Amino acid sequence: MAFGRSTREEPGILRLTRGGALSTLERVAILVIIGGLIAVDTFGIVLGTGADLLTSLVSIATTAVFALYLWSPVVATLALGIVFGVSFLADSASEFLLAAAVAAGMVMRLGRTALILFYAGGFLLAVALVAYGDARVPAGVGIYLIIATVSGVIGFALRVALDRGRVLEEQLAERAEREREAVLAERRWIAGELHDSIAHHLTVISLHVQMLDDAEMSRRSQEAIGAAAKKAMADLRFVIELAADDGPRSAGVQTGDLAAAVDEASGEFEAAGHVVRRDGDLRDERLPRIAEIIFARIVRESATNVLKYAGAGEVGIRLDVDDQAAELTVSSPLPTEPRRELSSSRTGLNRMAERVVGASGEFSAGAVDGRWTVSARLPIT
Secondary structure, three states: OOEEEOOOOOOOOEEEOOOOOOOHHHHHHHHHHHHHHHHHHHHHHHHOOOOOHHHHHHHHHHHHHHHHHHOOHHHHHHHHHHHHHHHHHOOOHHHHHHHHHHHHHHHHHHOOHHHHHHHHHHHHHHHHHHHHHOOOOHHHHHHHHHHHHHHHHHHHHHHHHHHHHHHHHHHHHHHHHHHHHHHHHHHHHHHHHHHHHHHHHHHHHHHHHOOOOOHHHHHHHHHHHHHHHHHHHHHHHHHHHHHHOOOOOOOOOOOOOHHHHHHHHHHHHHHOOOEEEEEOOOOOOOOOHHHHHHHHHHHHHHHHHHHHHOOOOEEEEEEEEOOOEEEEEEEEEOOOOOOOOOOOOOOHHHHHHHHHHHOOOEEEEEEEOOEEEEEEEEEOO
């Protein structure tokens, strides 16, 4: 930006920081003008139009100094001061003032506050010296001041306009980055929802497909497959509608009811031949809503893993709640043989850990005394 807060004791005073670099159009325009003026002075020397050689050389040097503003406004201003001193020797100081007045626009366009103040003081001093040394000049001093003022205003206007354009470009770039991050976040969210719901139901279907050859389990497996397929379609519809509407529909939002999640998981465990043991009050009023939602998700993801990997035996689901924290534990027997037919994305544990840690809780999963145990502890505040 062209403006910045003062770092001194007066925090309300605005100061000009260094102006932005010249645009390509500005550089081309300056170089074209400089080249044209130098060419005119050079032709005047070659053709001998009557202009004094030293005066023409000083004029060429003055014009060439403007090219330094493309590199450094400080160096260009200092060089302009040196040329002003030489102009006295060539008796062309008054012509120099015209160039210096035009240069005020370059200083306002590119310089800091210190350089602008220095240039203004130097310009006024130069005007005073020229007026003092040449009695004909005082009448034209006002013209030089007007030219310098107009040039300075134009330079400042360009500075403000280009700075605003630069800020707008930065804001647009930041907005585009935020939109890109939002799209990526939405994609990750959709992928997570599909993993948590669809993958679970497909696991149930895959498990019961293997039981269709068992005459005793065939009918129960067919019913489980049908129910899982319907739930998978319902969940898929929910995710699609949620993504399309940029928000959940009030009638279709999953509630995250822990008791309902445990009931559904228990039914799936029993259908797969497991005995289920449930401990604790799943509807304990001390359990915060966010904890209930997270625990419900953990029960569903744990159910997916149990159906994939657990060996024969009892599956335990336990909820302990006190005044400080709530802890959910899901345990199952370790498998005696790996079920290689059921594929795994290996993202379930990571997602469970992310949810718990994101809520300032503690998460653990691993083999304990021959059983696979998943434990999630959340604070109650």
